[in-house]
Amino acid sequence: xxxxxxxxGLVQAGGSLRLSCAASGRTSSNNAMSWFRQSPGKEREFVxxxxxxxxxTHYADSVKGRFTISRDRVKNTVYxxxxxxxxxxxxxxxxxxxxxxxxSTERQEYTAWGQGTLVTVSS
Numbered sequence: 001x002x003x004x005x006x007x008x009g010l011v012q013a014g015g016s017l018r019l020s021c022a023a024s025g026r027t028s029s030n031n032a033m034s035w036f037r038q039s040p041g042k043e044r045e046f047v048x049x050x051x052x053x054x055x056x057t058h059y060a061d062s063v064k065g066r067f068t069i070s071r072d073r074v075k076n077t078v079y080x081x082x083x084x085x086x087x088x089x090x091x092x093x094x095x096x097x098x099x100x101x102x103x104s105t106e107r108q109e110y111t112a113w114g115q116g117t118l119v120t121v122s123s
Contacts, residue, residue, distance in 0.1 A: 001023055001024070001025045001026050001027055001097060001112045002023070002024045002025045002112075003021055003022070003023055003095050003096070003097065003112055003113065003114035003115075004021065004022045004023075004024070004114055004115070005019060005020070005021045005093065005094060005095050005114040005115065005116055005117040006019070006020050006021075006022075006117055007019040007020050007117055008092075008093060008117030008118045008119045008120075009118075009119070009120070010120045010122065011085055011119070011120070011121055011122070012085075012121070012122050013085060013086055013087055013121055013122065013123050014084060014085065015085050015121070016081070016082060016083045016084075016085065017082045017085065017119060018079060018080070018081050018082070019035070019079065019080040019082065019093055019095075019117060019119075020077055020078070020079055021033070021035070021077065021078040021079075021080075021095030021114055022075070022076065022077045023076040023077070023078075023097070024076070027076045029052060029073045029076070030052050030101060031052055031097050031098050031099070031100070031101065032049055032050060032051050032052055032097075032098035032100060032101055032102050032103040032104070033049065033050055033069075033071060033078040033095065033096070033097055033098065033103070034046065034047070034048060034049035034050070034069075034095070034096050034098060034103045034104075034110065035047040035048050035049070035069065035078075035080045035093055035094070035095055035096075036093070036094050036095075036096060036107065037089075037091035037092065037093045037094070037119075038091055038092050038094065038116075039090060039091040039092070042091075044094070044107055045060065046060055046105040046106075046107075047059070047060050047063055047067065047080070047093070048060065048063060048067055048068075048069040048080060049069065049098070049102075049103020049104070049105070050069045050070065050071050050078065050103060051101060051102045051103065052101040052102070053073070054070065054071050054073070056102060057069050057103075058103050058105070060105075062088075063082075063089075066082065066083050066084045066085075067080060067081065067082050067083070068080070068081040068083075069081075078095055080093065080095075082119070085119075085121045086121060087121045087122070087123045088121075089119060089121050090119060090120050090121045091118075091119060092116040092117065092118050092119075093116060093117055093118075093119055094113055094114055094115075094116040095113070095114045096110035096111075096112060096113045096114070097110060097111055097112040098110050098111070099111055
């Protein structure tokens with residue numbers, strides 16, 4: 001499977017962006033999908049995840065209430081709607097396909113990664 005993330009850009013603090021992650025190749029609709037992010041000098045961190053059927057979601061405390069993850073199984077696409085953005089949200093955002101049907105916060109539970117899309121939030 002190949003994952004292509006898009007939608008990043010430069011936005012002012014308080015603004016919104018929507019990221020997309022399109023899957024192609026040997027796609028499977030039975031796996032959880034998640035977004036992670038990584039900024040310079042920091043570890044890659046879990047942001048949000050969604051179960052195989054979209055029935056359950058999980059968020060990092062730092063984004064809870066501001067970000068929403070969703071998926072369109074027909075289009076094989078996962079979205080991350082980001083609102084009330086803060087400068088500390090600045091990072092490369094990567095989508096990943098999980099090993100299991102429900103999302104994990106652990107990087108080793110993900111088998112495929114997209115190339116990432118850069119989000120920059122100015123103050």
